[in-house]
Amino acid sequence: MTIAVLLALFAGVLVALSRQINARLALSTTALAASFWNHIVGFVVLTILGLVLGGLWPEGALSAPWYAYLGGTLGVIFVASGSWLIARIGAINTAMLVIGGQMISGVLLDLLGGADDNFVYSALGVALIIAGMALTQRRGE
Amino acid sequence: MTVSTRPSPLHLLLAFASGGLLTLMVDFNGLVALHGNALYSSWVAHGTGTVAAILFLALMRQRPFPAKGGAAPGTPLWAYLGGVSGAVTVMLTSTTVNSPLALSGTLALGLGGQVVFSLAADRWGLLGLPRRMPKPRDFAAVGLIFAGSMIIIFGRS
Incomplete structure (x- = not known):
């Protein structure tokens, strides 16, 4: 359990580290170029991992609905926008605003899917997130 | 800077x-x-x-x-390696979602790790990006967004 906690924390650190590294590349190239390198390097690493560990072409590989395979394309835009933002508003603002957008859109997606049994918690959470996002917008000290 | x-x-x-x-x-x-x-x-x-x-x-x-051709002038080689970090993240999270932490624990701790690294990255301008001293109000915004996220994550599980 302790190891799982450390791994999960480290995964979060790696998300932020990756964004910071891509933003550094975007400084001397462009945000889109940084996103390209992120994906091609990740692809090479995962190919090697897959060849070593196996499971690179599992059964049912192409049986998911077609739109599910658009995840990678969305990822290109996601990485590019993160690289662009971080140089302009800093790492913590980028991280928190993206997390806020992720949480609120997740709640909306749940509601659209008809899952509203946690409505009170979700509404309270969304209210706190909006308050936090508003706080980043206030001028002056 | x-x-x-x-x-x-x-x-x-x-x-x-x-x-x-x-x-x-x-x-x-x-x-x-x-x-x-x-x-x-x-x-x-x-x-x-x-x-x-x-x-x-x-x-x-x-x-x-x-x-x-060649790398952009003044770009360190490591700047091209952001994708390595992303690839390793997948391995870690697919392990932890199947541990007692489950999805909610993985998400919550992952957000925690992001917050700590991002604050440090701004504070010291890590990896060649501009330094940005966090102010009390930044911590308040982080606290609100983090608390709201935790309520949503654990309210769902």
Whole structure:
């Protein structure tokens, strides 16, 4: 359990580290170029991992609905926008605003899917997130 | 180099939309992982993403290298390695979601790790980016967004 906690924390650190590294590349190239390198390097690493560990072409590989395979394309835009933002508003603002957008859109997606049994918690959470996002917008000290 | 830029409404909107994109992306990639496995899903996402990025670069008449051939001047080699970190993340999270932490614990701790690293990255200008001293109000905003996220994550489980 302790190891799982450390791994999960480290995964979060790696998300932020990756964004910071891509933003550094975007400084001397462009945000889109940084996103390209992120994906091609990740692809090479995962190919090697897959060849070593196996499971690179599992059964049912192409049986998911077609739109599910658009995840990678969305990822290109996601990485590019993160690289662009971080140089302009800093790492913590980028991280928190993206997390806020992720949480609120997740709640909306749940509601659209008809899952509203946690409505009170979700509404309270969304209210706190909006308050936090508003706080980043206030001028002056 | 120290900057103290506040996010403008445009930045806020873009970051927010990017978070929405992330929700869809996680949903789609999760669907692929359900039919295959986590490694396969990430591999496919990076492969199709590479092709998409090449198309986007061509459409916008950009090059992955600004100068002819070779790395951009003044770019350290490690700056091209952001994708390694992303690939390892998949391995870690697909392990932890199947541990007692489950999805909610993985998400919550992952947000914690992001917050700590991002604050440090701004404070010391890590990896060649501008330094940005966090102010008390930044901590208040982080606290509110983090608390709201925790309520949503654990309210769902």
